[in-house]
Amino acid sequence: MGVGVALGAARQAAMFGLTAARRRLLVSLEMNNKDRAYAWFLGWMANNSNLAAKSRASTWLRSHELSVSTVFEQGQNRASFSGFDITAGPGMHWFRYRGAWMQVKRERETRATNISTGVPWETVTITTLSRDRDLFLQLLSEARDLAMQGNEGKLSVHIPDSTRWRPFGQPKRKRPIKSVVLDDGVAEKVERDIRAFLDRRQWYADRGIPYRRGYLLYGPPGSGKSSFIQAIAGELNYDICILNLSERGLGDDRLFHLLSNIPERSIVLIEDIDAAFNKRAQSNEDGYQSSVTFSGFLNALDGVASSEERIIFMTTNHIQHLDPALIRPGRVDVPILLDDASPSQARRLFTQFYEDGEGINSVISEKEEPLDQEQLRALASSLEAQVRKAMDNGKRVSMAALQGLFILNGPRAAVSKCSSLFAQR
Known part of the structure; x- marks a missing residue:
């Protein structure tokens, strides 16, 4: 055993009041930075560290390994500086939660990075006495609720990351549905249809109908298609998952996996579907053709093994370019024309x-x-x-x-x- 490891084990035993023979009474919880709870927990630690510093509370131990996150508040015309968030950096940390001491170990593997973002692989391990293991769920729930407070009144946008979905950028402020001016009755029709769909889960199950709904918004550019989808997602308190069928590296298998693992309470948005498939042929402005086939896309939408509980919005400027097999009922249940200004x-x-x-x-x-x-x-x-x-x-x-x-x-x-x-x- 190396000196650093031995000293770490000794400190751990001393902090918890355990002998080396009784360290098996400890329990650990590990999170990696692909899991949402990872960011929630670090945010929770930063918030409590700042509160402890302001109140000079002694329940949070000082640490020599810190990380900083610069926070800006966006004004109407420019970003105005707000301050810094100090949180636990890579290393060992200790804090006390509801009377129980907990050890936090944050580790970073610089040799393993996310290819698309360049972010290194990280893990956080929380250790406490086995008798206090029930506090883990309480702590994570508290961290989640704190994160949700910061996103109140906002919606998150997700994009594919390999076979998973990840948040893209900061949450966006919800757009009031009345701010998108459509032709008379159009917005109300779509909203009524979605709410009726969400309320009829058992009705679909009783009749053996796949519980999913597809919408196609078509019409000339600038008619408000994307804006309306953002507004309807905000009205329903849903997030948006943006899927680009022309993305390099996207094939039938990966597409199927993504559509089968959509985050809860999310709308899938596929914009400019005619740009991906012109009739049954793939098309792309720069000449690149993705590995997604037309039949693979149709099977992902409504094949035997396609996912349930799904809302998909597709948009196009040229509905006449779409194959009838794509826009038939079951794949597109509600086609809506958003035209030029009436x-x-x-x-x-x-x-x-x-x-x-x-x-x-x-x-x-x-x-x-x-x-x-x-x-x-x-x-x-x-x-x-x-x-x-x-x-x-x-x-x-x-x-x-x-x-x-x-x-x-x-x-x-x-x-x-x-x-x-x-x-x-």
Whole structure:
């Protein structure tokens, strides 16, 4: 036994009041950095370390091995510095939890890294007396609840990492569903359908119907497809798993495994499905063809061994390019057209932007006199009439183009410049 190991064992025995012969009374819990609990626990330790430092509590032992995480608060125009989080670095640490001493050993293997992220393999091992083993679940539950508090009002985006899903970036703030202006009744129809599906688990089971639901949002670019999916996920308190069928290294087996192991309360999003499969042929802008076959994709969607309890949203700008086998019921249960702006959509978006009479970003628009509600309604009617006339002449305008116009202009300027956006479709 090396000197460091012997000294570590001696310190451990002394801390727990055990002789070498009775160390078998210890129990250990190991977590690796692929498990969500790993980040939750380190965050919990950082939070309690900071609280102990502020209150000068003696229940947390000082450590010589620390790590730092710089925290920023994002403002509207720039990131403003907030502070630092100090947590346990690689090494040995001790703390007391609900009267029980616990040892934490954080180890990092620099020779083994995640190929896609470059993050080294890490493990955390918590050791305590066997009699206190029930505290592990209490501690992890507390760490999870603390992490969830930080994500309240947000949704997480996941991407594939080998055969697993991992969070991508920081959680995003939920987008109110009313902020996505669709044609009359469309948003309500989709939300009702999803909620009805979620409430009918037993109904599906009783009739032997696979418990999964597929949606296809189709229509021209800028019609709000991706924004609506983000908003509906936030409304349901679901996360989003983004799947790119053209990803290099993605094959039928890996695709099947990913779709069979979706995180709980998550929507799978496959954007621009026509870019992956044009009819039954693979397609990709840079000429690269992934290993996912059309038949493999269909089997992953609804084959004999495909997963249950799944909601999938697919989007396309060109539904005519999709094979009928892909969009049949059972794979696509609810096709929804999200088109260019209708007259009523344009009016509702205008009113949503300018209902305060000033506009969202009036500081960079032409100076305009404040509007009263009657003047605002008159301008909204004028915009609605312009869109209706353009449609009668075969011209259209996207919701994204209108939104960009409204952001950069006051209400009067927006209405006067609107005609320049109309394009022949």
